[in-house]
Amino acid sequence: MTEQTKQFAPLVKRILTDGKCLEGGILKVDNFINHQIDPELLKQMSIELVRRFAAKDINKILTIEASGIAPAIMMGFLLDVPVVFAKKKKPSTMSDMLVTSVFSFTKQRSYDVCVAKEFLHKGDKVLFIDDFLANGNAAKGIIDLINQAEAELVGMGFLIEKAFQHGGDYLRGQNIQVESLAIIDSLDNCTITIKE
Amino acid sequence: MTEQTKQFAPLVKRILTDGKCLEGGILKVDNFINHQIDPELLKQMSIELVRRFAAKDINKILTIEASGIAPAIMMGFLLDVPVVFAKKKKPSTMSDMLVTSVFSFTKQRSYDVCVAKEFLHKGDKVLFIDDFLANGNAAKGIIDLINQAEAELVGMGFLIEKAFQHGGDYLRGQNIQVESLAIIDSLDNCTITIKE
Numbered sequence: 001m002t003e004q005t006k007q008f009a010p011l012v013k014r015i016l017t018d019g020k021c022l023e024g025g026i027l028k029v030d031n032f033i034n035h036q037i038d039p040e041l042l043k044q045m046s047i048e049l050v051r052r053f054a055a056k057d058i059n060k061i062l063t064i065e066a067s068g069i070a071p072a073i074m075m076g077f078l079l080d081v082p083v084v085f086a087k088k089k090k091p092s093t094m095s096d097m098l099v100t101s102v103f104s105f106t107k108q109r110s111y112d113v114c115v116a117k118e119f120l121h122k123g124d125k126v127l128f129i130d131d132f133l134a135n136g137n138a139a140k141g142i143i144d145l146i147n148q149a150e151a152e153l154v155g156m157g158f159l160i161e162k163a164f165q166h167g168g169d170y171l172r173g174q175n176i177q178v179e180s181l182a183i184i185d186s187l188d189n190c191t192i193t194i195k196e
Numbered sequence: 197m198t199e200q201t202k203q204f205a206p207l208v209k210r211i212l213t214d215g216k217c218l219e220g221g222i223l224k225v226d227n228f229i230n231h232q233i234d235p236e237l238l239k240q241m242s243i244e245l246v247r248r249f250a251a252k253d254i255n256k257i258l259t260i261e262a263s264g265i266a267p268a269i270m271m272g273f274l275l276d277v278p279v280v281f282a283k284k285k286k287p288s289t290m291s292d293m294l295v296t297s298v299f300s301f302t303k304q305r306s307y308d309v310c311v312a313k314e315f316l317h318k319g320d321k322v323l324f325i326d327d328f329l330a331n332g333n334a335a336k337g338i339i340d341l342i343n344q345a346e347a348e349l350v351g352m353g354f355l356i357e358k359a360f361q362h363g364g365d366y367l368r369g370q371n372i373q374v375e376s377l378a379i380i381d382s383l384d385n386c387t388i389t390i391k392e
Contacts, residue, residue: 039272066262
């Protein structure tokens with residue numbers, strides 16, 4: 001279970017320097033992950049994730065638009081495998097597809113996540129990549145899509161995990177290899193506490 | 197004006213092989229650009245865009261979420277400059293920002309595009325990157341944001357331009373260096389006609 005507590009120092013350092021903690025357990029990392037992206041840090045983080053999943057056979061990266069796209073693209077580039085991004089709305093031009101419903105805790109409503117059947121199917125060995133792991137609802141939706149497709153989930157990689165929202169506990173309890181580059185224990189009192 | 201008609205052969209070939217033309221002038225490139233991304237093609241396209249803007253001094257890549265993120269990230273990686281993605285909704289955690297309104301021809305309604313002031317400002321030399329150039333409304337919105345920020349637009353790079361929707365004519369008429377890797381003359385009768 002050492003994976004749970006391995007912290008990737010360059011990201012932790014950056015979170016403590018540039019991250020902002022807002023009321024309600026919100027961690028704002030707009031200036032290097034969510035709104036402006038630092039390409040050097042993105043490369044370092046992606047290489048670290050490649051290293052952590054080195055033992056796995058991967059033929060596809062899956063993410064959810066929009067903020068998961070950046071690390072997913074860099075992983076796809078490094079591993080030379082296709083990157084599929086699940087969409088949060090059914091595109092008008094997409095017909096034959098897999099759909100799941102995800103409840104957003106932040107927005108207090110459900111939304112559909114979908115992927116065309118032709119891009120996720122039996123035999124695929126899928127690594128899911130996203131920026132944040134919080135309560136794990138999006139990840140659960142992805143597991144549902146992968147099960148529908150009869151594909152294989154080989155692991156889930158996140159840049160930042162909010163341990164106090166327990167999505168990581170659930171996913172690791174399902175025997176999924178979950179790797180998070182920075183794990184945050186608490187954002188109470190607008191203070192960022194990194195897991196020991 | 198040779199830039200207007202330079203076609204990037206690997207992309208043109210892929211469009212003719214895997215692109216699908218739907219009713220209403222829609223070009224579907226889901227299996228290599230919009231939903232599933234081919235990392236090798238993405239790298240080749242990004243390098244070609246780097247080559248075309250080689251004479252320009254660039255310190256920031258700007259794009260609009262979601263489908264512009266992939267090429268923008270790869271460009272940022274190659275040029276080692278930050279990538280900023282303008283957002284289509286005002287995030288609840290974002291305060292001090294620039295906003296513009298863009299009319300979507302496809303959806304027949306306007307939407308806001310915004311960027312935090314701290315990520316776009318005077319002195320920035322901005323290269324805008326997006327997947328599609330059609331009527332140019334999104335690009336006009338970006339120009340407005342760049343003007344509001346008193347930043348400098350050094351050029352606009354697109355993967356695919358629909359010449360028959362004339363956004364490229366408008367932008368080139370403003371003396372902007374516009375580079376499109378594949379230019380499509382017509383999608384009439386569900387046939388993809390590449391510009392000569």
